[in-house]
Amino acid sequence: MSAEPAAAYRMPNQSEIRIETVLQALADPVRLEMVRQLAKDDGELTCGAFDVPVSKSTLTHHLRTLREAGVIGGRPQGTTRLNWLRRKDLDALFPGLLDGVLAARH
Amino acid sequence: MSAEPAAAYRMPNQSEIRIETVLQALADPVRLEMVRQLAKDDGELTCGAFDVPVSKSTLTHHLRTLREAGVIGGRPQGTTRLNWLRRKDLDALFPGLLDGVLAARH
Numbered sequence: 353m354s355a356e357p358a359a360a361y362r363m364p365n366q367s368e369i370r371i372e373t374v375l376q377a378l379a380d381p382v383r384l385e386m387v388r389q390l391a392k393d394d395g396e397l398t399c400g401a402f403d404v405p406v407s408k409s410t411l412t413h414h415l416r417t418l419r420e421a422g423v424i425g426g427r428p429q430g431t432t433r434l435n436w437l438r439r440k441d442l443d444a445l446f447p448g449l450l451d452g453v454l455a456a457r458h
Numbered sequence: 459m460s461a462e463p464a465a466a467y468r469m470p471n472q473s474e475i476r477i478e479t480v481l482q483a484l485a486d487p488v489r490l491e492m493v494r495q496l497a498k499d500d501g502e503l504t505c506g507a508f509d510v511p512v513s514k515s516t517l518t519h520h521l522r523t524l525r526e527a528g529v530i531g532g533r534p535q536g537t538t539r540l541n542w543l544r545r546k547d548l549d550a551l552f553p554g555l556l557d558g559v560l561a562a563r564h
Contacts, residue, residue, distance in 0.1 A: 371490070372486065372490060376481075379482040445563075448557040449554065451555075452553055452555025455552055456477035
């Protein structure tokens with residue numbers, strides 16, 4: 353899958369983030385693992401830096417799902433994009449949710 | 459839909475509860491509303507006592523999904539069943555998750 357055009361890039365404002373959509377986005381083992389990796393040091397990961405056993409196109413799909421749900425943010429950097437966890441927004445809206453999810457053994 | 463036979467009644471032990479399954483179970487607006495109603499006073503609700511705009515058979519399906527995920531427990535009482543939120547189990551496994559979910563505006 354080719355890179356999305358800039359116009360297709362969509363990230364909800366904090367007030368647009370819905371709990372059902374966040375839960376749906378987190379309810380997938382691969383996406384949950386991606387969130388764990390982003391949470392590890394609250395840093396930014398390029399699309400190629402995630403350590404998950406999926407194809408590049410599937411990864412792109414998961415990133416889009418997480419981004420459109422408001423779980424992660426992203427910004428372009430050269431030909432790739434840096435992704436980060438929207439921890440402040442999620443903690444403000446659903447205090448405890450992210451910590452609870454990350455506390456799960458896996 | 460008729461009542462499930464007792465043999466079909468299945469509720470996972472705490473150690474069998476998986477975060478992905480819990481998130482999937484919670485990621486539905488009707489089921490989330492049912493969880494809110496159960497959380498209101500940490501009490502028990504009969505199947506007929508939930509105030510949700512779905513048919514009885516759909517309600518039965520949602521109750522089963524929540525129960526099999528480990529989100530709620532149930533015990534027979536006469537011809538109906540009492541349902542409760544497994545708050546202790548969920549708080550032990552995923553501390554903060556339920557509070558975060560319940561804090562979401564709706």
